[in-house]
Amino acid sequence: MRSPSINIQSRLPTITPTVVAPRIDPNIVGRGADIGSGRNIPSLRSACTAAERDSGECSGQSANATGGGGSGHGTAKNRSAGSRGNTLQTALDQRGIANELVAEIDGSLSDTQADELARRHGLTRLQSQNFPLIGSTIGLFRVTNRRAVDTVSREFATEAGVRSVQPNFRYVLQEQKTELTEGDPAQYAVAKLHLPQAHTLAHGANVTVAVIDSGIDINHPELANSIAASFDALGSKEGPHVHGTGIAGAIVAHARLIGSAPAARILAIRAFGVASNGAESSSYVILRGLDYAVAHGAQIINMSFAGPKDALIERGVAAIAGKGIVMVAAAGNAGAKSPPLYPAANTSVIAVSATDAQDKLFSASNRGGYIAVAAPGVDIFLPAPDNKYQMISGTSFSAAYVSGLAALMLERNPGLKPVEVRAILMKTARDLGPAGRDDLFGAGEADAYAAVQAAAAPAVPVAGGSSPPAVKSAPDQQDAPATRGLEQPASATLASGKPADGDPKPAAQ
Incomplete structure (x- = not known):
């Protein structure tokens, strides 16, 4: 099996569009085995x-x-x-994370006040923070008294310090x-x-x-x-x-x-x-x-x-x-x-x-x-x-x-x-x-x-489907991955400098 005919110039690769791509043995792929070394793709993972x-x-x-x-x-x-x-x-019909809801709360509430507000409705505040993007403080809460989430949501929404309540929806x-x-x-x-x-x-x-x-x-x-x-x-x-x-x-x-x-x-x-x-x-x-x-x-x-x-x-x-x-x-x-x-x-x-x-x-x-x-x-x-x-x-x-x-x-x-x-x-x-x-x-x-x-000129009418020019391939340099002079900073952390203890864990589907 031959590796992809991908040519790399001094900084960034250019690929000829007429290259015949390799065909990969599915049995090898399924095992996640190494399929070569050096210029070949090192291994192919079966996900x-x-x-x-x-x-x-x-x-x-x-x-x-x-x-x-x-x-x-x-x-x-x-x-x-x-x-x-x-x-x-x-999975989508399940809609929300079980027993969790999110609410916009009064940003002037202290953590102690927010916790007391939650306890009155059988809730535990997992975390909350101000979101500059939407100009609001959003809290994540968990129902702890086995009451129906819809019922708790309706009652919680009547509090003066609560502006909106919704499920903590699930995304996949x-x-x-x-x-x-x-x-x-x-x-x-x-x-x-x-x-x-x-x-x-x-x-x-x-x-x-x-x-x-x-x-x-x-x-x-x-x-x-x-x-x-x-x-x-x-x-x-x-x-x-x-x-x-x-x-x-x-x-x-x-x-x-x-x-x-x-x-x-x-x-x-x-x-x-x-x-x-x-x-x-x-x-x-x-x-x-x-x-x-x-x-x-x-x-x-x-x-x-x-x-x-x-x-x-x-x-x-x-x-x-x-x-x-x-x-x-x-x-x-x-x-x-x-x-x-x-x-x-x-x-x-x-x-x-x-x-x-x-x-x-x-x-x-x-x-x-x-x-x-x-x-x-x-x-x-x-x-x-x-x-x-x-x-x-x-x-x-x-x-x-x-x-x-x-x-x-x-x-x-x-x-x-x-x-x-x-x-x-x-x-x-x-x-x-x-x-x-x-x-x-x-x-x-x-x-x-x-x-x-x-x-380059969005105001000018553009004809779709224009034919692209041919691209010349560069000498084969696959052994040297291209890099660019971008600085790679250290990973960012949360505003507090450490992850919040109450961050929601992924629920099983």
Whole structure:
């Protein structure tokens, strides 16, 4: 087996779009065995756990775009995809973390007063803090007297010092572990998105992308010198996770692989903790991540997760939109029959659906009028913790690629507003499916080269589908991963200097 023909110049790699990608023996991949050394990819990690196999979370399937779906049609793979969608929707229907609620409380209350207020209603205050992003003090509370959460919420909301109460909603990462069949082309997304051509114009330099996700392996060679800062919104001691590491890689990989914006800076924000079927988070923790991202200069926020409509997170999203920060989110992996998932369905967020190497829609991808564009998200070859690699699917990774495209655009034109970024991405997308915009692909598959060209002069009408120029390959330098002179600061901590003891733990799905 030969390694990907990825050529690296003195600083950043350039990839010829006509390269024939390798095919990987699925048996070797499944064992997570080393598949070479030196110039070869060191190892490929199978991200599928026993628990995920049991729950049907380990296979992905593409749907014929003209057929409008695929889960539930014929094959075992399609039936498995339908099972995955049902599993995710069941998790979303659970909505909130058991026996927890979040409330906006009077910021003038001392901790003692807030604790006494909680005790009167059979609650324990787990933690609370002021969120400059929304100008409010939010507390996280747990019901301790076995009363119904709805009943306690209604009564708690009548207190003079309480301004609003809601469930602590559950959010899940939008990934689907895949079973390899005959092997999968590595990094087909590079050619699909016209990244080599786009990288002749921009690499995402001096653009900061916040990744609110599970733990990122900041020591992975693909991410070297790309992490501007780290923050653990969970206050946990968990190690890096496959999802967060893969998301960061889709954006900034620059060693043997190539991300969509290899020179961008990443704010690595852990907001998702390991749970029985992947990783999950909550309203309170995600708000902490959003607050940190804005306070630390994020120009783009990648949100590869999904949950129900959530008043607290909607407030955060509205505040971020008001600051002119671009937000990109995964459309969701709950399938054709799913209701809109958030934050992707928020009108201020760029929602991204997933396609495969044949430009068909990922069967688990959500549909809807809120989809802006599509991007590759099936069998995506990305870094994994411990210097390994993985093949994985989901709208999460489509969103990450588009976050990188936005970084290229902002390098080209730092004055672009979020609405202009969305408009350019949609106007320059390559139409897929029925003619014009549709609920599967939005405006079509994102085109990095056309978008970056248009970003230089957004007021000028842009013709979509422009043909990119040929990109010359550089001499093979795969043994020397490219790096950039970004300073890598120490990991950030909470405002108190240490994690709060009462940080919510991930609940089992």
